[in-house]
Amino acid sequence: xxxxxxxxxxxxxxxxxxxxxxxxxxxxxxxxxxxxxxxxxxxxxxxxxxxxxxxxxxxxxxxxxxxxxxxxxxxxxxxxxxxxxxxxxxxxxxxxxxxxxxxxxxxxxxxxxxxxxxxxxxxxxxxxxxxxxxxxxxxxxxxxx
Amino acid sequence: xxxxxxxxxxxxxxxxxxxxxxxxxxxxxxxxxxxxxxxxxxxxxxxxxxxxxxxxxxxxxxxxxxxxxxxxxxxxxxxxxxxxxxxxxxxxxxxxxxxxxxxxxxxxxxxxxx
Numbered sequence: 001x002x003x004x005x006x007x008x009x010x011x012x013x014x015x016x017x018x019x020x021x022x023x024x025x026x027x028x029x030x031x032x033x034x035x036x037x038x039x040x041x042x043x044x045x046x047x048x049x050x051x052x053x054x055x056x057x058x059x060x061x062x063x064x065x066x067x068x069x070x071x072x073x074x075x076x077x078x079x080x081x082x083x084x085x086x087x088x089x090x091x092x093x094x095x096x097x098x099x100x101x102x103x104x105x106x107x108x109x110x111x112x113x114x115x116x117x118x119x120x121x122x123x124x125x126x127x128x129x130x131x132x133x134x135x136x137x138x139x140x141x142x143x144x145x
Numbered sequence: 146x147x148x149x150x151x152x153x154x155x156x157x158x159x160x161x162x163x164x165x166x167x168x169x170x171x172x173x174x175x176x177x178x179x180x181x182x183x184x185x186x187x188x189x190x191x192x193x194x195x196x197x198x199x200x201x202x203x204x205x206x207x208x209x210x211x212x213x214x215x216x217x218x219x220x221x222x223x224x225x226x227x228x229x230x231x232x233x234x235x236x237x238x239x240x241x242x243x244x245x246x247x248x249x250x251x252x253x254x255x256x257x258x259x
Binding site: 017118 | 180183
């Protein structure tokens with residue numbers, strides 16, 4: 001198993017649209033400062049941003065953990081939200097349960113989860129209705145996908 | 146094409162980054178959906194959008210675009226402009242609609258992203 005070089009945990013406030021995205025910006029700065037390859041950290045921050053927006057839009061609260069090893073960068077996102085009844089459906093491009101308010105923010109067009117998967121080398125999502133959703137995404141340091 | 150030329154072509158007002166219009170633009174990404182910008186932008190594109198809230202600049206920063214042009218006469222709040230200045234992202238605004246902007250830039254040889 002690869003050695004863990006860095007782990008940072010962040011708290012996400014649900015429904016706080018003004019602050020939505022701040023954590024992802026912070027992650028971008030951390031990875032940039034560490035000298036991580038631009039195409040790699042770009043993929044990480046896109047996954048982080050989509051995940052953060054989902055938590056802000058749907059959940060009461062959540063957390064993002066950023067984990068760096070010598071081989072990859074992982075994001076673990078957990079929320080206390082409504083959960084996703086049908087994950088296969090939620091992963092389809094264009095499928096959305098977003099409200100008008102979410103769409104006014106420029107999100108909720110059914111591209112968030114597919115975008116996260118597309119930018120990850122390994123992606124998994126688990127959800128329990130009424131409890132919340134967990135997402136794990138891994139991006140390899142030497143991947144140029 | 147330089148951002149300064151695009152500014153003249155689209156009759157834009159510069160809201161942020163007046164000193165930084167020498168950027169060379171070759172590709173454009175245009176949408177009101179921020180996930181669409183995030184999905185298609187590769188980096189350094191010009192972003193055209195009608196969404197003027199703080200998330201538009203947040204998306205521009207995360208996607209790594211070179212500049213943002215707000216279309217349809219929309220103008221963002223001061224806090225959005227201040228945020229763009231902080232992120233060093235030039236922001237322009239025009240009264241033109243997105244279809245016309247894309248048509249004009251396409252005719253000038255700029256490319257889309259897919």
